[in-house]
Amino acid sequence: MTQIKVGVIGCGSIAIHRHIPEYANNPHVELVAFCDTDRERATAAAMEYGGRVFTDYEELCKLEELDAVSVCTPNAYHAPISIAAARAGKHVLCEKPMATSREEAEEMIRAARESGVKLMIGHNQRLMPPHVKAKEILSTGTLGRVLTFRTAFGHGGPEGWSVEGPGGWFFQKEKAFIGAMGDLGVHKTDLVRWLLDDEVVEVSAFVGTLQKEGTDVDDNALLLLKTGKGAIGTLAASWTHQPGEDNSTILYCEKGLMRIGEDPQDQVIVQRTDGSVEKYQVGGIATNEAGSQTDSGVIAAFIDAILRDVDPLIPGEEGMRSLDVILAALEASVEKRVVPVGSAAGVQPE
Secondary structure (H helix, E strand, O other), X not given: OOOEEEEEEXXXXXXXXXXXXXXXXOOOXXXXXXXXXXXXXXXXXXXXXXXXXXXXXXXXXXXOOOOEEEEOOOHHHHHHHHHHHXXXXXXXXXXXXXXOOHHHHHHHHHHHHHHOOOEEEOOHHHHOHHHHHHHHHHHOOOOXXXXXEEEEEEOOOHHHOOOOOOOOXXXXXXXXXXXXXXXXXXXXXXXXXXXXXXXXXEEEXXXXXXXXXXXXXXXXXXEEEEEOXXXXXXXXXXXXXXXXXXXXXXXXXXXXXEEEOOOOOOOEEEEEOOXXXXXXXXXXXXXXXXXXXXXXXXXXXXXXXXXXXXXXXXXXXXXXXXXXXHHHHHHHHHHOOOEEOOOOOOOOOO
């Protein structure tokens, strides 16, 4: 059996709860290295799963036996680490948002292409069972065009999830780049693009810090989106949604509507204009809540792409297009205008 030797760079919560255990459960993977600037975190992972310990990602990337890496660091380091790993000949799975600018994203894509390695971005919303089912239903065409939509991703904030807790890197612009909009909103921009098989072309946005103290990043964002095919909708990202989480989407179509992730039992509900109702129990959406750590599907897809030598399900180009929407939203919020997607320079609030 072919074994892909993997190193994990950044041993915080997303690595601990998603990447590392999903690699460990994959029969085609051998975990060989762990890297974190906090040696204790890397050591803890190595003690549980085996492998070498590093505090310098460049040293890890020098390992000749290493085939691939997961980049699970604070957002600001995604690009430089991914570029270095690609140039070292390693396949790269990078967490989202993939970069802090379009220029960084383009350089990541270029480095992977020139080195002949895979670059995949961890947009797991595409792989969640309710979203896969929703895409399947839309593809039949029986609901007609999506006219409007609303999608949301909200929870109480990363302090309850991150290993660093309150005041950690999620709340520091220098490391995080942006807050709830980058942490949660980029997930939903990617989902909307994928579900509708359409590109977001214009954005307006309100972005602000409404509750979290001692931070210089946003804790709430509300975006108004317009797609190339003319659909319009809203996207809400929140770190102040409590108790519980909201990871729901509603699509209003020509011949009915679809509710996704609203009902814990019937994760997809279709209400048609002829009065019929269809309910689907297909499995839940992975959340940060205890007991809800369902398999993301991301690791399996990444390893499969390497084994079969095919393009990854969510290549760098797709991650960049979803990042473009967030960059446009930042500019729209600062300049208080509608911004064409792809033209934004990543303007940041002061």
